[in-house]
Amino acid sequence: MTSRTVTLLDVARTAGVSKSTASDALQGSGRVAEATRDRVRAVAEELGYRPNSAARRLRRSSTGAIGLHLPQTATRLDYYMNLAFGAVARAQEDGFDVVLLAPASVGGTAGGASGPVASRVDGLLVIDPEVGDSAVPGLLDAGVPVVTGERYLGPTAAPTGAVICDNAASLTALLDHVTERGARRPAVLAPAGTSAWATALRATAASWGQEHGVDVALRTVPFAATPGEAEETTLALLRADPAVDAVICAPDGAAPGVLRAAATLGRPVGPGAPPAAMTHSPKAPTPLLVASCVDGTATRSAEPPVTAVDLRPAAYGRACAELLCDILAGRTPPDTVRRHAWALETRASTTAWPA
Numbered sequence: 241m242t243s244r245t246v247t248l249l250d251v252a253r254t255a256g257v258s259k260s261t262a263s264d265a266l267q268g269s270g271r272v273a274e275a276t277r278d279r280v281r282a283v284a285e286e287l288g289y290r291p292n293s294a295a296r297r298l299r300r301s302s303t304g305a306i307g308l309h310l311p312q313t314a315t316r317l318d319y320y321m322n323l324a325f326g327a328v329a330r331a332q333e334d335g336f337d338v339v340l341l342a343p344a345s346v347g348g349t350a351g352g353a354s355g356p357v358a359s360r361v362d363g364l365l366v367i368d369p370e371v372g373d374s375a376v377p378g379l380l381d382a383g384v385p386v387v388t389g390e391r392y393l394g395p396t397a398a399p400t401g402a403v404i405c406d407n408a409a410s411l412t413a414l415l416d417h418v419t420e421r422g423a424r425r426p427a428v429l430a431p432a433g434t435s436a437w438a439t440a441l442r443a444t445a446a447s448w449g450q451e452h453g454v455d456v457a458l459r460t461v462p463f464a465a466t467p468g469e470a471e472e473t474t475l476a477l478l479r480a481d482p483a484v485d486a487v488i489c490a491p492d493g494a495a496p497g498v499l500r501a502a503a504t505l506g507r508p509v510g511p512g513a514p515p516a517a518m519t520h521s522p523k524a525p526t527p528l529l530v531a532s533c534v535d536g537t538a539t540r541s542a543e544p545p546v547t548a549v550d551l552r553p554a555a556y557g558r559a560c561a562e563l564l565c566d567i568l569a570g571r572t573p574p575d576t577v578r579r580h581a582w583a584l585e586t587r588a589s590t591t592a593w594p595a
Contacts, residue, residue: 246287246288246289246290247289247381247397248262248263248266248289248381248383248397249381249396249397249398250287250289251266251280251283251284251287251289252280254283254287255276255279255280255283257276257280258398258574258575259397259398259400260400260573260574260575261276261280262280262284265277265280265281266280266281266284266289302362303359303360303361303362304335304336304337304362305336305337305338305339305360305361305362306331306336306337306338306339306361306362306363306364306365306561306564306565306568307338307339307340307341307357307360307361307363307364307365307379308324308327308338308339308340308341308364308365308367309341309364309365309366309367309369309375309376309379310323310324310340310367310368311367311368311370311373311435311463311464312373313463313464314367316464317464317492317493318492318493318536318537318538318553319492319534319536319551319553320367320553322553322554322557323367323389323553323554323556323557323560324338324340324557325554325557326553326554326555326556326557326558326561327365327557327558327560327561328557328561329554329557329558330557330558330559330561330562330565331561331564331565333565334565334568334569336362336561336565338365338561339360339361341357341364357378357379357382361384362384362385362568363384363385363386363387363400363564363567363568364379364382364384364385364386364387364564365386365387365388365389365560365561365564366379366380366386366387366388366389366392366399367388367389367390367560368389368390368435368436368437369388369390369392369394369435370433370434370435371392371393371394371434371435372433372434376392376394376396377394377396377397380392380396380397380398380399381396381397385400385401385564385567385568385574386399386400386401387399387400387401387402387403387560387563387564387567388401388402388403388560389402389403389556389557389560390402390403390404390405390407390435390436390437391404391436392436393434393435393436393439394434398575400567400574400575401563401564401567401572401574401575401576401577401578402563402576402577402578403556403559403560403563403577403578403579403580404436404577404578404579404580405437405551405556405579405580405581405582406579406582407436407437407440407441407444408440408441408443408444410533410549410551410582410584411428411440411441411444411445411448411488411533411549412444412448413549413584414488414531414533414547414549414584415428415445415448415452415456415488417531417547417584417586417590418486418488418529418531418590419452419454419486421486421511421529421590421591422485422511422529423485423486423529424454424483424485425454425455425457425481425483425484425485425486426454426456426457426484426485426486426487426488426529427456427457427458427459427477427481427484427486427487427488428441428445428456428457428458428459428487428488428490429459429460429461429465429470429473429474429487429488429489429490429491429494429498430442430445430458430459430460430461430490431460431461431462431463431465431490431491432460432461432462432463433463435463438463438490441490441533442458442460445458446458457477457481457484459473459477461473461489461490461491461494462491463491464491464492465489465491465494465497466493466494466497467493467494467495467496467497467500467538468497469494469497470489470491470494470495470496470497470498470501471497471498471500471501471504472497472501474487474489474497474498474501474502475501475504475505478501478502478505478507478528479505482526484528485526485527485528485529486528486529486530486531486590487502487528487529487530487531488530488531488532488533489530489531489532489533490532490533490534491533491534492534492536492538493534493536493537493538494532494538495530495531495532495538495539495542495546495548496538496542496546498530499530499542499543499544499546499589502528502530505525506525507525507526507527507528508524508525508527508528509527509528509529509530509544509589510527510529510544510588510589510590510591511527511529511590511591529547529589529590530546530547530589530590531546531547531548531589531590532546532547532548532549533548533549534548534549534551535548535549535550535551535585536548539587540587542589544587544588544589545587545588545589546587546589547584547585547586547587547589547590547591548584548585548587549582549583549584549585550582550583550584550585551580551582552580552581552582552583555580556580559578559580563576563578
């Protein structure tokens with residue numbers, strides 16, 4: 241290794257300690273045993289590690305700001321906008337401004353990201369980090385505390401803290417709900433990508449089906465699928481497999497596309513047979529239950545309103561900012577993981593035939 245490529249994580253791994261312990265040892269802070277401190281310093285010297293100059297400046301003074309990195313698709317999704325508002329409100333309570341980091345500003349490597357970003361903020365919030373997002377490794381090694389919203393599944397530096405949801409449990413709750421309402425052949429439109437959320441939903445759809453002896457029809461759609469993309473996927477699914485009687489759509493705001501596909505194929509949405517006055521043949525079409533993994537304006541205002549998991553994005557943003565503020569203030573130790581609660585909101589798309 242050379243001094244240009246050696247990171248704090250390299251030092252920590254070689255010394256057999258956590259990243260936060262390595263940082264404390266090199267800074268002369270924290271409760272680190274003298275033998276450990278000496279070992280970390282010796283490893284750093286041997287590897288040629290040179291601490292980031294911006295990080296050294298930040299240890300002496302505060303910028304009064306924290307950075308917020310969102311997925312590139314975030315600008316058109318209600319979920320992330322509400323999350324950002326919650327983070328801003330909570331950060332302001334501790335006197336911090338929030339800087340929204342555009343993809344171009346964080347670069348694609350640790351070297352490109354750490355300097356410019358770390359010189360402008362005291363800490364970072366990285367929401368739904370994707371393994372395929374080239375900016376994330378640099379952010380995690382920027383020399384400032386980093387809190388992620390959801391775990392980072394990549395091989396590089398671990399964050400200083402994380403706030404996570406039990407995404408497997410939320411999809412399990414939806415699958416249990418639609419089967420309790422009569423579904424026998426559920427389908428899941430799961431998100432593509434390498435975020436913890438997307439990965440958990442795909443894995444859960446498969447494992448739930450195996451556990452219950454049910455063949456769950458799994459289709460992959462873009463992480464931020466539009467209603468049009470959800471409609472196209474649902475039309476193809478229902479035409480190829482008419483036995484599907486429930487569709488759970490993962491991406492934020494995409495569920496109305498599932499409703500449009502059902503209408504196109506003459507599939508009434510809701511459990512049970514539709515009213516006799518609405519049928520035009522002796523054999524009424526099979527009803528379709530529709531649900532969403534993310535609640536929002538699109539699900540609440542749909543006709544019929546769609547059952548969904550309320551991830552409480554504003555509260556989630558607050559929780560992420562609160563953990564970062566607590567770490568920056570020394571109220572909470574590094575490596576803290578907090579859990580965020582979700583709620584299942586049942587509506588007419590799975591509970592009643594609309595009047």
